[in-house]
Amino acid sequence: MLNFILKRLGLAVLVAFTVSFISFSLLFMAGDPAVALAGETASGEDIEALRKLYGFDRPMLVQYGEWLWSALRGDFGESYYFRLPVASLIAERLSVTMTLGLCGITFALVTAVPLGVAAAIRPNSIIDRVALFLSVAGQAMPSFWFGLILIVLFAIKLGWLPPSGASTPAHFIMPTIVLGYYAMPAIMRLTRAGMLDVLSSDYIRTARAKGAPEMRVLFRHALRNAIIPVVSLAAVQMGFMLGGSIVVESIFALHGAGYLAWESIARNDLPTVQALILVFSMFYIVFTFLADVLNAWLDPRMRSS
């Protein structure tokens, strides 16, 4: 088990480095940050001076090394636009995004898992068809459009919920639904498929042969096994959702890290974009790592090997 964790951790670190390198080179190729920094009215000499000042004239690998070294110590440089340290800028915005992400995945799990279980218990029943319809529709729904529809309906027409902002819990309801709805179909499908598979297994027959009540068979014997892959998926979806928060945050004007990313891209604020790409991939890496560990702990076959 410890061996597995260490191996997995090594891989996670390696992935993180590679991601940071790729995103750095992508943005490096992007052209001259000095131009962006100097602004449209700057003269050639101004740009040249800035280039020297920031060291943009040095080879890419040197710049990457320097950036990485600082990043490892928590220093992501200074935002071109805000003129503030990127690290504190992001830290300040992350709480909104994390809250949104946790609410979203919770919403997805508490709706998708029961629905998937119910659908698997009675395949081809009405509830199964409804679940299937919701998942197919959910996968095709453009989240920005879904968000706007909710705003029109619940904020404008009905006036029940605030259309944008993040000051009260009520502000998080619609963003949570939009973000969570994105993860629902996959979780629902996997739960259903897993339950169907497990319910037809020999050990479920054994449990029934023991005279175990149906609820016990379904939840203690079946769901306990079917939920294992769902845990991994939920973690992966959580990683994707934080990356997807950029759309949701822009619709609902939630000033989280996603919103910051959107603004920074539009403003060519490279250090901030750079750092945000790394932060979002770190989230994905950490979540999948935790999921693998949790998975290994849930599955006795992996725990002992």
Added chain:
Amino acid sequence: MTMTDTPDPLLKDIIGPTPSQMLRKRVFGHQGLLIGASVVGLLLLVAIFAPLLAPHDPYAQSLMTRMQPPVFLGGDWNHPLGTDHLGRDYLSRLIYGARVSLMIGVIAALISGVIGTAMGVAAGYFGGRVDMVVTFLINVRLAMPVVLVALAVVAILGGSLQVVIMVLGLLLWDRFAVVMRASTLQVRGREYVAAARAIGASTPRVILSEIMPNIANNLIVVVTLEMAHAILLEAALSFLGLGVQPPTPSWGLMVSEGKNMMLFEPWMVLIPGAVLFVLVLAINLMGDGLRDVTAPENRS
């Protein structure tokens, strides 16, 4: 009467339909596949014949007739779906928008399909180091936030149709690689592959004529799903203002432009979004249907 006079009912003729008859039956018995394929086919025709179908030039502005409502909200038949904030015909822009969406979906899926399939098949077939490297690259790719990276790159390179297609094509290969790797692994161990190798077939030959035909069904399914994915992403990028740039008629852009008018003219958001939803839904239905039809053992 002897035993041989009439065939014994216990020995009924058990010769079933041929595989192609069975496939035909499954295809035509699958509602989702039929509906999905017809809608996609229809929209494809609309995209191809856009110049013939569109009542107006999608770029023609007319400040005199701005924000006309659609006919069902009291507008006139000259602009069946009304006009936008620049007086451009909404229906014509929708029709041309189908071109943008489908072109992005098809080409991006093709590019990512080639990359991902090559990686996945190589990993599955050769195993060992190749597999390790590919699996690592898949992990790296999955760790990169797609929307964010796509937005950043498009912002840098400028939001033309070609750039959006290239960026999406280069980003969406992960599912191809994952699925093709798994399918190849499964097929690689089969007897006919061993047989082909035993008679001295070259590696490219084994891959092309033994492996590929047997994983093609999975490939088709992933192609449809990634098409849908690319179309949704393009719309999201354009909606955020960092994808296809105006005045190109992209559905995501139309939603974005309509957003400002949402309070008074919600149809400007509803219509392009609904069309986008229908197209993606149809492609997904088609993909799910193809999966069911080509893999009957997976049907529940």
Added chain:
Amino acid sequence: MDKPLLSVRNLTLDIPVGGGTLHAVRGIDFDLKRGETLCIVGESGSGKSLTSLALMGLLGKTIKRSADEMAFDGIDLTRANARTMRSLRGARMSMIFQEPMTSLNPAYTIGDQLTEALLLHKSVGKDAARARAIELLEKVGITAAASRLSQYPHQLSGGLRQRVMIAMALMCEPELIIADEPTTALDVTIQAQILRLLYDLGREMNMAMILITHDLGVVARVADKVAVMYAGELVETGSATEVFNTPSHPYTRGLLRCIPLPGKTERGSTLGTIPGIVPSLIGDVAGCAFRTRCPHAVPACRGEIPRHATEGHVFRCVHADGKRHAEEATA
């Protein structure tokens, strides 16, 4: 004691399939007394496992079950509701399945799974249940029983798992135990051990046992009663001695010819085979299902088949002696 523990009359199982109805089991009758061992023999797909699942009330929802009588110790199983069936299963009747590798839940320890039935059905404490589990594990020949309780199924070999399954079935001292080919998935060397164990325990606890198998060698050693099943029907039932000494249905004789008997089968002679394939049971099935493979088939085999009963020995064939004498004459 003369009243049978289990009696089954005209048990019929129909499975709706794409092109009609599969008549998987048709009109089965048998009785089983306490302490008796009944062996049901037959080829794969003859409906043996379905019959046992029907007795336990574990059939899939789509399978239609009907019977004139199906009584366990006076309880009418045809009318028993889910609750009654649950209170019987695992407590008074239990089942051992064919696949020890997959019949244990991978997520729980052996101890959890062993004690579950006892904790569900009897008001005993956890410690008492554990003690009983250890006792039974030792009884089924598992060493270091106490430490096994905290192990998971994947840590055990197939033979050990099947021993655990047997111990699990015995936890509540059931009156009836149904073992569905309990040894087919195991190594040949372990098969004999497991069967011997099962048989001894059955005797020791005075349990009635239904042993489903296609291994006639096993049947000869353990059975009190034998029921021969072919394509969903019991073609011959009777005491083990009668069925083995005077096999009356042509199918039974065919089966017996397929196994070598020490002393009886001559060295160098070929073993018998039954030519042909099992017929399709979809749609109307009339007459004797074996007629397509039977050497003595006549046109009348397609009609109503008479039932010949002498004492407990019953078989169904149009020929009054099943053409036994004719075969013996030519042999």
